Amino acid sequence: MSGTEPAPAPQPAARRTDAPSRITGVIVVGMSVAVWWPAFTLGAWGDFFFDQMLTVWAAATGALIVVLIQPRGKPRLWRALALLVPSLWLFLSFTIDADDGNIANLIVNLLALVVALLAVPATIWVLARIIWPEFAEDISWPRRLVVIGSVLLIAVASFVLGLNQSKFLTCEDFAISGNSQPPGCTPDPEAG
Structure with a gap:
């Protein structure tokens, strides 16, 4: 041992700079999960x-x-x-x-x-x-706009999916999930 301590390993740059991306991702996912169902029900049931x-x-x-x-x-x-x-x-x-x-x-x-x-x-x-x-300091305005835009996109897409539920879901899909059948749902052709 030479008596000198080794210099601490530098922190990887990616770890320091990706915190805003992680925070933005968590917020986008959380908001999207929360907003999709109300938007879908507005489209499907009005x-x-x-x-x-x-x-x-x-x-x-x-x-x-x-x-x-x-x-x-x-x-x-x-x-x-x-x-x-x-x-x-x-x-x-x-x-x-x-x-x-x-x-x-x-x-x-x-x-x-x-x-x-x-x-x-x-x-x-x-x-x-x-x-x-620190959320306000760590998330820039462009990232905030990404969050808002992403959630609005999910809300609009969910609403459109609700409007068009008969194209990819059947009445039985709603019944099995415990939901009422929305107007215009498609009966399951295999239910006979």
């Missing part, structure tokens, strides 16, 4: 299922509580407002008569669309910022 809407409300309300108990120094207003959208929809659903057909009913329905398609990714985005405080 509606959102109550369990999806209430799941979004529960997740957003839980995230809202986390945002509200964060230390005061963190910016919270826009996060809190985004997370309040599902609760606003739920409140308006209780207070506005669905049979009236007035502008307030239209607002509730539009808010339901926002909740189903936008509140899910917004909730995941806010949760990502809570879990990874």
Whole structure:
């Protein structure tokens, strides 16, 4: 032994530079998994299922509580407002008569669309910022646009798949999975 310590091995460059890619990937996959089913049901049935809407409300309300108990120094207003959208929809659903057909009913329905398609990714985005405080610093605006674009692409593709479900799924596929059969589904030719 010569008495000198060997220099530490340099950290591979790929490990240091791919963290934003990994974070972006996790966020894209999480948001895509969350948004595909509401978009598909809108295409296949022309509606959102109550369990999806209430799941979004529960997740957003839980995230809202986390945002509200964060230390005061963190910016919270826009996060809190985004997370309040599902609760606003739920409140308006209780207070506005669905049979009236007035502008307030239209607002509730539009808010339901926002909740189903936008509140899910917004909730995941806010949760990502809570879990990874460095998220904002590590993810550049071009990467954020990739996330938004990817999730929008998945949502639109899922909606189109729902509209065209009869081309690749049968009525029995829906029945076996525990779902109701959407209008226009194709009967299974082997079911006889």
